[in-house]
Amino acid sequence: MAKKQEFEELSAKILKLAALSQFSFAAREKLQNNIKKLLSSLTESIGMEAAMDQVQLLRKLLSNVTNNLSEEKFRKVNTAHPKLAHLSPALLKILTTVGFSRSETLYTLKIPENAAMINPASILIAIGVIDKYLDENRYLVAKLKRQAKDDALRANLDIPDQPETTKAEAQKSSKGSVIDPNIVQLKMRLQGLKKVHTIELQKSSELSELLPYLRNISDFDDNDVAEIQLTCAAKRLVINLTPEMLRQTFEELKLYPAANVVIKLPSMQSATDTNSLTERAKANREKRKGSHTMASVGIYSTEDNAKGELIDGGGGVLWEQDVSDTEDEDNKAELPENEGEGEITKSADESHIVTGNEEL
Known part of the structure; x- marks a missing residue:
């Protein structure tokens, strides 16, 4: 019994594949487009939620036919039945499109002459279009249902009216605090330091009122006040706090309504200049001295005046390790003077020192 059932299921699958293979591509595309148009008109006429319910019912009717090809009762749809009486004309049009014939309220799928059973190809194509329609709109229908439920719950809630005083306070708080238009907000820091000091002064205040904050x-x-330098990059302002400048107001210096300034004290200027010169000199010395290791790819001659040791890396590659030091070259030991005896010579292919007749 189990083998017979398995054989029937396998035969039904083969039959469906064979039926779809005989359906041409053009005919398939035409049928799919017609069913999509009918489903779209159904959605526009009765709405998405109601259309989904009817389409699911139609899908069940068509799947009963394909799953029971030899059963005659599944090939009949009686629209006079109470459960089928509300089917829309668009869905009934889909039934006739896939091969059902109408006789008043009865739709029947007849077996063609000289055929053992119906060809389910058109029904299978319609089921595929319906499944895609259901998948695309399932989440939208769930969202609409959830929204309708929320609206119903919100309508049943008894929310008292907000007092007028509370509304006024909310409006006042939403506007935020009122800013005084005569205030200058100055963010100040000392050169070389990261800490920022924020102070507020009147726009008519003179620059001299900044000195107490600096102290x-x-x-x-x-x-040394005249040597103090104030820089505002945004305003392109660089000034020294001379007596004339101290009498200027923040509005006249265009530091209103807000500005970021950097203060450079006289001690910082000298220290900065000294440090920069010292550091540059130190960096130059570091470039000229120190032990280096250079790696080069190539074939070197053993008599090319190489200062370093040649290391065979294999594969025709010699690595040159340069252990020379410029300081060592600058600090070479001076040769003793022997009243004109000996001389220093240097050949083209090797460097050595000769004193008298002996080579050191």
Whole structure:
């Protein structure tokens, strides 16, 4: 019994594949387009949610036919039945499109003459289009149902009206705090330091009112005030705090309504200049000295005045390890002077020192 059932299922699968293979591509595409248009018109006429319910019912009717090809009762659809009486004309049109014939309220799928059973190809194509339609709109229908449920719950909630005083306070808080238009917000830091100090002054205040704040964050003599430098990159302003400048207002210096400034004290200037010169000199010395290791690819001659040792890396590659030091070259030991005896000679292919008749 089990083998018979398995044989029938396998035969049905083979029959479906054979039926689809005989259906031409042009005929398949034409049938798919017609069914898509009918489904679209159904959605526009009765809405997405109601259309989904009817399409699922139609899909069940068609799948009963393909799953029971030899059963005659599944090839009949009686629209007079209470469960089928609400089917839309678009769905009934799909039934006739896939091969059903209509007789008043009865739709029947007849077996062609000289055929043992129906050809399910058109029904299988229609099921494929319907499945795609259901998959594309399933999430949308769930969203609409959830939204309708939320709207119903929201309508049943009894939310009292918000007091007028609360609304006024909410509006006042939403506007935020009021900014004084006469205030200058100055963000100041000392050159070389990261800490930023924020101070607020009146736009009509003179620059001299900045000095007390400077004394709180740094030390400088009163005689050095004229050498203090104030820089504002955004305003392209670089000034020294001379007596004339100290009498200028923040509005006149275009530091209103806000500005970021950097203060350079006299001690910082000298230290910066000294450090920069010292560091540059030190960097130059570092470039000229030190032991190096150079790796080159190529074939070297053993008599090419190479200062380093040649190391055979294999494969025709010699590595040159240069262990020379410019300091060592600068600090070579001087040869003793022997009243004109001996001389220093240097040949083209090797370097050596000769004193008298002996080679050191």
